[in-house]
Amino acid sequence: MLAATRGRWAMDGKEAGHVPVLLEEVARALVVDRHGHYVDATFGRGGHARRLLAQLSPHARLLVIDRDADAIASAAGLAGADRRVRVRRGRFGDLKEHLAQSELHAPRGILFDVGVSSAQLDDAERGFSFSADGPLDMRMDRRDGVSAASWLNRAPEREIAAVIERYGEDFHARRLARAIVRARPLYTTLELAGAVARAVPAAHANKHAATRVFQAVRIHVNDELRELERGLKAAFSALAPGGRLATLTFHGLEHRLVRRLFRHWVEGPSLPPRLPVRDLPAPVARRIDVVGKGLRPSASEVGINPRARSALLQAVEKIAEDAPAAATEGSR
Numbered sequence: 001m002l003a004a005t006r007g008r009w010a011m012d013g014k015e016a017g018h019v020p021v022l023l024e025e026v027a028r029a030l031v032v033d034r035h036g037h038y039v040d041a042t043f044g045r046g047g048h049a050r051r052l053l054a055q056l057s058p059h060a061r062l063l064v065i066d067r068d069a070d071a072i073a074s075a076a077g078l079a080g081a082d083r084r085v086r087v088r089r090g091r092f093g094d095l096k097e098h099l100a101q102s103e104l105h106a107p108r109g110i111l112f113d114v115g116v117s118s119a120q121l122d123d124a125e126r127g128f129s130f131s132a133d134g135p136l137d138m139r140m141d142r143r144d145g146v147s148a149a150s151w152l153n154r155a156p157e158r159e160i161a162a163v164i165e166r167y168g169e170d171f172h173a174r175r176l177a178r179a180i181v182r183a184r185p186l187y188t189t190l191e192l193a194g195a196v197a198r199a200v201p202a203a204h205a206n207k208h209a210a211t212r213v214f215q216a217v218r219i220h221v222n223d224e225l226r227e228l229e230r231g232l233k234a235a236f237s238a239l240a241p242g243g244r245l246a247t248l249t250f251h252g253l254e255h256r257l258v259r260r261l262f263r264h265w266v267e268g269p270s271l272p273p274r275l276p277v278r279d280l281p282a283p284v285a286r287r288i289d290v291v292g293k294g295l296r297p298s299a300s301e302v303g304i305n306p307r308a309r310s311a312l313l314q315a316v317e318k319i320a321e322d323a324p325a326a327a328t329e330g331s332r
């Protein structure tokens with residue numbers, strides 16, 4: 001049984017995990033057919049996956065995906081105990097291939113609970129957090145790409161500034177990038193946090209800036225926004241008609257990316273006013289009553305699990321196939 005302890009962590013007596021956000025709301029939004037095929041594209045420690053399995057019949061299937069080795073080890077344990085579960089390690093952007101390899105067809109529901117898990121954040125060795133010292137890595141999949149340290153130690157100052165501005169939405173981006181370049185080489189999380197603190201001295205301001213710099217570097221190193229867009233488009237195209245797509249997002253960049261794509265599916269492409277168009281493409285999705293334009297966690301959920309504070313649940317139901325060219329990340 002999961003219970004909230006220390007805010008984000010949960011213990012079931014044996015394994016520390018992750019307190020799933022908006023658990024009942026996600027299950028209510030997603031499960032339309034107890035016997036269908038489903039996908040949890042971000043297994044983490046399986047909080048949502050277990051909740052979905054509890055509602056599904058013995059004939060259902062649940063494909064779980066994660067790019068993190070520790071998450072996959074935990075998923076393999078679940079698959080050993082429940083024959084409905086299929087496990088794939090990799091990026092959810094490659095969803096089509098994961099579905100084909102797992103012999104899952106026309107899923108009725110797909111969940112994306114994006115970002116990092118508490119297990120990743122709280123393990124200093126992963127380098128995601130400045131609250132403890134550890135190697136400056138930040139990769140969700142340590143087989144893949146370059147670590148935060150390798151990128152920060154080699155990238156030109158203007159590239160670092162652009163990443164901090166775009167993904168950290170911080171207007172001190174240039175000052176922060178200059179301080180980071182001056183402090184190179186950087187190998188640990190506290191060295192990066194120290195460089196940020198020197199650039200933005202007031203205690204409150206430097207905590208805020210460090211949060212934004214760590215978020216920006218993490219998004220860049222894991223290519224998170226492009227992955228999210230690829231994953232959502234692949235998911236929408238794979239869904240069965242009447243199937244549902246639900247997302248849990250944790251900051252404005254993610255919220256807006258999902259909102260833009262969902263609006264495109266629900267309302268059709270936005271066209272310049274007064275453009276003489278005939279045969280406007282019909283909507284391919286509709287909103288789900290229980291979620292509307294988005295659901296936030298209650299105050300009592302946030303009280304038990306502070307990580308839920310910034311969460312937003314959005315969901316749509318597919319009513320038709322999308323035209324091949326959906327909106328792209330650049331078209332915000």
Ligand SMILES: C[S@@+](CC[C@H](N)C(=O)[O-])C[C@H]1O[C@@H](n2cnc3c(N)ncnc32)[C@H](O)[C@@H]1O
Nearest residue numbers: 020042044045046047048066067068091092113
């Ligand atoms: C917030 S956690 C999910 C928590 C999960 N719902 C639970 O209840 O335990 C996000 C997970 O998604 C994984 N992830 C993030 N981006 C991914 C991607 N592009 N492909 C596959 N997994 C990804 C992370 O490794 C992490 O384990």
